[in-house]
Amino acid sequence: MFIGARAVQGTQGEIRGISAATGEKLDPAFGGATKDDLDDSCRLADEAFDTYRNTDPETRAAFLEAIAQNILDLGDELVERCMTESGLPRPRIEGERGRTVGQLRLFAQVVRAGRYLDVRIDPAMPDRQPLPRPDLRSRMIPVGPVAVFGASNFPLAFSVAGGDTASALAAGCPVVAKAHSAHPGTSELVGSAIQKAVASSGLPEGVFSLLFDSGREIGQGLVADHRIKAVGFTGSRGGGTALMKIAAERKEPIPVYAEMSSINPVILFEGALKERAEAIGKAFVGSLTLGAGQFCTNPGLILAEEGEGLNTFLSAAAETLKEAAASTMLTPGIHQSYCQGVEALAGHNQVETVARGKAGENFQGQAALFATSSEAFLADPHLQEEVFGSSSLVVRCPDRDAVRDVVEALEGQLTAAIHIAESDYPQAKELLPLLEKKVGRILVNGFGTGVEVAHAMVHGGPYPSTADGRSTSVGTMAIDRFLRPVSYQDLPDALLPDDVKDSNPHKLERLMDGKAVLAD
Numbered sequence: 001m002f003i004g005a006r007a008v009q010g011t012q013g014e015i016r017g018i019s020a021a022t023g024e025k026l027d028p029a030f031g032g033a034t035k036d037d038l039d040d041s042c043r044l045a046d047e048a049f050d051t052y053r054n055t056d057p058e059t060r061a062a063f064l065e066a067i068a069q070n071i072l073d074l075g076d077e078l079v080e081r082c083m084t085e086s087g088l089p090r091p092r093i094e095g096e097r098g099r100t101v102g103q104l105r106l107f108a109q110v111v112r113a114g115r116y117l118d119v120r121i122d123p124a125m126p127d128r129q130p131l132p133r134p135d136l137r138s139r140m141i142p143v144g145p146v147a148v149f150g151a152s153n154f155p156l157a158f159s160v161a162g163g164d165t166a167s168a169l170a171a172g173c174p175v176v177a178k179a180h181s182a183h184p185g186t187s188e189l190v191g192s193a194i195q196k197a198v199a200s201s202g203l204p205e206g207v208f209s210l211l212f213d214s215g216r217e218i219g220q221g222l223v224a225d226h227r228i229k230a231v232g233f234t235g236s237r238g239g240g241t242a243l244m245k246i247a248a249e250r251k252e253p254i255p256v257y258a259e260m261s262s263i264n265p266v267i268l269f270e271g272a273l274k275e276r277a278e279a280i281g282k283a284f285v286g287s288l289t290l291g292a293g294q295f296c297t298n299p300g301l302i303l304a305e306e307g308e309g310l311n312t313f314l315s316a317a318a319e320t321l322k323e324a325a326a327s328t329m330l331t332p333g334i335h336q337s338y339c340q341g342v343e344a345l346a347g348h349n350q351v352e353t354v355a356r357g358k359a360g361e362n363f364q365g366q367a368a369l370f371a372t373s374s375e376a377f378l379a380d381p382h383l384q385e386e387v388f389g390s391s392s393l394v395v396r397c398p399d400r401d402a403v404r405d406v407v408e409a410l411e412g413q414l415t416a417a418i419h420i421a422e423s424d425y426p427q428a429k430e431l432l433p434l435l436e437k438k439v440g441r442i443l444v445n446g447f448g449t450g451v452e453v454a455h456a457m458v459h460g461g462p463y464p465s466t467a468d469g470r471s472t473s474v475g476t477m478a479i480d481r482f483l484r485p486v487s488y489q490d491l492p493d494a495l496l497p498d499d500v501k502d503s504n505p506h507k508l509e510r511l512m513d514g515k516a517v518l519a520d
């Protein structure tokens with residue numbers, strides 16, 4: 001573990017990485033944190049906060065870039081360890097490393113640009129009648145130390161140096177990360193890259209700590225610690241809601257930004273099916289089986305009106321899926337819950353098994369495609385539960401109204417995809433307002449897997465896809481989760497923070513009396 005500048009061997013229990021492919025325990029053995037380790041990490045983060053939040057933009061941006069470079073400098077040791085622990089192939093891990101590094105570098109740009117501070121200045125109007133207007137200035141400031149829970153399914157881009165850590169550090173918040181026990185070796189390597197950047201950037205050691213937990217006590221204690229002011233989490237609905245409860249019951253409740261579960265409905269319109277049902281069917285299976293289906297954006301639900309087009313889609317999807325190789329899943333636990341989910345669907349008396357992929361061995365997940373009627377789907381809420389892996393359910397709808405009824409019945413989702421031809425635009429236009437209320441991202445003629453790390457990305461959605469549908473965990477808006485506004489009224493310039501001073505020393509773009517003004 002890394003507790004500030006110290007590298008610490010945990011003493012609570014034994015945590016070992018497991019070869020995802022074979023189940024073999026990996027060296028070295030890691031140990032979980034004690035309550036003292038937890039307390040030290042939170043104390044150091046609290047002590048570091050004021051210094052870190054007052055770092056100038058260039059120092060903070062360079063720090064983020066140093067993390068990125070240190071991760072790259074880990075070279076193949078990181079890639080190979082991550083492949084072994086996650087079972088994910090080299091191209092995926094190398095691609096995910098590039099995404100992680102790119103995310104850190106993008107946030108460095110955000111910090112340098114300074115627009116995230118949202119500086120607003122309403123100059124005083126002493127002669128205004130009937131009442132003078134005071135001098136009012138505001139900016140966003142970081143909330144304080146943030147707890148980050150690494151995700152199993154993206155051991156780099158959503159884990160120790162993933163989007164939650166990158167956006168929190170960019171906001172000026174120290175981070176106490178809780179490693180995911182599915183990839184302890186990967187977590188240690190990435191944690192070393194961050195700790196090295198803290199030191200080389202001359203920052204207080206408490207800016208980053210990494211803890212392991214041999215159970216759940218440390219993770220729960222982290223969320224409950226009064227010095228932690230926000231939580232980032234990606235994982236199960238049970239895990240996310242458990243942490244939300246702890247956070248809500250604190251003396252000072254704090255937000256938990258949990259990304260939890262989504263079945264990401266894909267709606268196939270008549271015109272699109274008429275034009276390209278077979279191509280959609282093949283592309284769908286590619287998305288469904290990406291990363292052994294362990295994407296939170298996985299297309300777990302297909303909606304379409306019954307007819308020839310849907311039948312053509314189903315035939316193409318079935319033929320393609322039958323050839324899909326089974327892939328190693330992240331952990332034996334995730335593999336087991338996937339198999340249980342698939343068995344439950346296969347045994348459901350209203351669900352038809354359309355196709356199964358090639359059978360696998362050990363902890364490989366066999367792809368599965370099921371179908372049911374909209375009537376059965378609406379009658380059984382269990383049918384909209386996420387089956388985390390390469391499994392999807394097609395819902396045959398008798399008409400357009402039934403499609404809408406199913407969408408109405410869905411919980412909050414991360415994404416919805418519509419496959420349309422121009423002839424479908426009128427119906428699509430009717431459905432879009434409803435989709436907006438249900439999801440964080442709407443796609444046309446694609447699938448939700450493959451989240452672009454960009455300024456306009458929303459990787460979030462109404463509960464229960466995430467804990468707070470107003471936020472995103474990917475993209476530059478992710479920084480907003482770890483900021484809060486402060487207003488300064490009638491302060492003399494000498495007392496104002498640099499960001500809101502008349503002189504604008506950091507040359508920020510600011511809102512002056514409601515108008516955006518670039519620094520000269």
Ligand SMILES: NC(=O)c1ccc[n+]([C@@H]2O[C@H](COP(=O)([O-])OP(=O)(O)OC[C@H]3O[C@@H](n4cnc5c(N)ncnc54)[C@H](O)[C@@H]3O)[C@@H](O)[C@H]2O)c1
Nearest residue numbers: 149152153180216219220235236239242260261296334388
């Ligand atoms: N939708 C998604 O983005 C997504 C991503 C990963 C996993 N999942 C779902 O979660 C299941 C399990 O996967 P996972 O291990 O990544 O998720 P998980 O929720 O079990 O664990 C995620 C992290 O949170 C911690 N945690 C979980 N519950 C906790 C609790 N009650 N108290 C303290 N800490 C707790 C774990 O130790 C781990 O570090 C998967 O089968 C899948 O269904 C969903």
Ligand SMILES: O=CCCC(=O)C(=O)O
Nearest residue numbers: 295296297448449450451
């Ligand atoms: O698993 C959650 C994130 C999915 C993602 O980032 C992607 O689809 O690229």
